[in-house]
Amino acid sequence: MGNKLPRLLVISIVAIHLLMLAAYTFPERMVPERLRFWGQWYARPLFHQQWKLFAPDPPTCSCTLEWQSGSADWTPMATDGMHYLERRMVYDHCLWLAEGYFGAEWEARPALIRLADTDEAAAPRFRIVQGCIADPKQPAQREDRIILLYGP
Amino acid sequence: MSIPTASVLLFQRALHGWVLLFLLTALPVMDMLWLEPLSPHLPYAGWRYDLVHPLGRILPSTAAPWVLVLALGLSLRGLFKPSRWWSALLLWVCFNGLMHLAFMASSGGQQLVANLMLWNILLSVGQGRQAPVAAMARATGFWIIRLQLLLAYVATGLHKLSGMHWPQGTAMGLVATDPAFGPPWIAAMPALSMAITWAVLLFQLTFPLAVWWRRTRVPWMLAGVLFHLGTAWWLGIPEMAFAFLVAYLSWLSGEETQALLQTMRWPRATSAPAR
Numbered sequence: 001m002g003n004k005l006p007r008l009l010v011i012s013i014v015a016i017h018l019l020m021l022a023a024y025t026f027p028e029r030m031v032p033e034r035l036r037f038w039g040q041w042y043a044r045p046l047f048h049q050q051w052k053l054f055a056p057d058p059p060t061c062s063c064t065l066e067w068q069s070g071s072a073d074w075t076p077m078a079t080d081g082m083h084y085l086e087r088r089m090v091y092d093h094c095l096w097l098a099e100g101y102f103g104a105e106w107e108a109r110p111a112l113i114r115l116a117d118t119d120e121a122a123a124p125r126f127r128i129v130q131g132c133i134a135d136p137k138q139p140a141q142r143e144d145r146i147i148l149l150y151g152p
Numbered sequence: 153m154s155i156p157t158a159s160v161l162l163f164q165r166a167l168h169g170w171v172l173l174f175l176l177t178a179l180p181v182m183d184m185l186w187l188e189p190l191s192p193h194l195p196y197a198g199w200r201y202d203l204v205h206p207l208g209r210i211l212p213s214t215a216a217p218w219v220l221v222l223a224l225g226l227s228l229r230g231l232f233k234p235s236r237w238w239s240a241l242l243l244w245v246c247f248n249g250l251m252h253l254a255f256m257a258s259s260g261g262q263q264l265v266a267n268l269m270l271w272n273i274l275l276s277v278g279q280g281r282q283a284p285v286a287a288m289a290r291a292t293g294f295w296i297i298r299l300q301l302l303l304a305y306v307a308t309g310l311h312k313l314s315g316m317h318w319p320q321g322t323a324m325g326l327v328a329t330d331p332a333f334g335p336p337w338i339a340a341m342p343a344l345s346m347a348i349t350w351a352v353l354l355f356q357l358t359f360p361l362a363v364w365w366r367r368t369r370v371p372w373m374l375a376g377v378l379f380h381l382g383t384a385w386w387l388g389i390p391e392m393a394f395a396f397l398v399a400y401l402s403w404l405s406g407e408e409t410q411a412l413l414q415t416m417r418w419p420r421a422t423s424a425p426a427r
Contacts, residue, residue, distance in 0.1 A: 014295045021300075027310055030310065046200060047270070048263060057323065058330070083181045102192070111190040115184075136325065137322060137342070142329070
């Protein structure tokens with residue numbers, strides 16, 4: 001009995017923790033609503049995690065942020081020599097703007113100006129270029145869709 | 153409830169090495185991450201958020217550089233000295249605080265490491281001591297760390313199965329032709345693209361089973377190394393790739409750990425000194 005109780009306690013703690021995490025991270029339709037609620041309450045913020053990179057499906061539209069000043073050509077904000085974390089922030093800003101996660105587009109403008117390494121005096125304009133797939137069996141063929149963001 | 157000490161030591165050192173390396177590689181863009189963060193402020197409230205994300209809540213955001221220095225020091229310490237619960241706790245708080253300020257620069261790698269670091273606190277309790285409570289804490293931390301890795305694979309596998317393109321075999325084509333990712337040449341070979349799509353799905357769903365048996369553990373881990381190195385290069389998520397590889401170490405047996413260290417020609421790992 002001496003060794004059984006500690007072992008049982010460890011197993012119980014581990015099992016409950018994993019169950020709550022599973023309720024938090026598994027697909028919604030696999031988890032009863034009440035259990036999902038408690039999983040979210042338990043997991044956030046101490047154990048926050050989401051395992052949905054390209055899941056359930058990869059995005060069918062690419063997302064590229066471009067900027068322009070004056071009469072210059074539109075230039076992609078993510079450049080080859082860019083730091084990988086900076087490139088990621090450019091991409092995430094693109095996704096957030098495309099999905100409307102910012103309360104107002106103007107909220108993101110200061111960040112975009114910094115990421116483009118320019119300033120407000122240059123009166124930069126920004127746009128999102130999405131390359132969208134029509135046929136998943138021919139993914140290289142994409143149709144461009146342009147979303148002009150704020151600008152003078 | 154014995155746990156392989158050599159594996160735990162290697163895992164802990166690799167975990168601290170990951171944190172150190174990540175923070176060092178982030179220094180060139182620290183102004184965007186922590187000094188004048190580009191990530192929007194998240195409006196979550198409550199004492200648990202205050203505890204986990206102290207910067208901007210119970211500590212001023214301007215304290216970020218000091219928190220960064222502390223995190224660098226603690227991770228450097230953990231690379232060479234046995235992990236202690238207090239340094240593991242401090243490092244976890246520092247890391248969470250920094251990543252909360254820079255959440256738009258994070259990936260699943262930071263999320264995984266934050267969870268591994270949390271349970272490393274328990275894994276570091278009373279190392280070398282055999283007191284029942286300390287042993288229970290270590291066992292709890294150890295098994296949650298191990299099973300956390302499996303949960304990540306199961307969760308992503310189930311999400312992929314619930315979609316359309318992974319079961320149909322077209323997912324890799326979508327990823328490969330996205331200018332933000334790659335490799336684009338995969339899309340020119342539909343059969344290969346389909347095979348890789350299903351291979352990824354199969355790997356992620358079977359890894360949680362294969363890892364329990366010695367005969368399948370090493371081959372699946374080697375496949376995982378290839379998979380994650382591929383994602384590091386083509387998806388631009390090197391820290392996520394290496395986070396998973398750090399977690400792999402928790403599944404190695406003592407003999408496998410020694411064999412790995414021999415291969416890398418490192419000194420033989422020994423148990424933490426008894427106190």
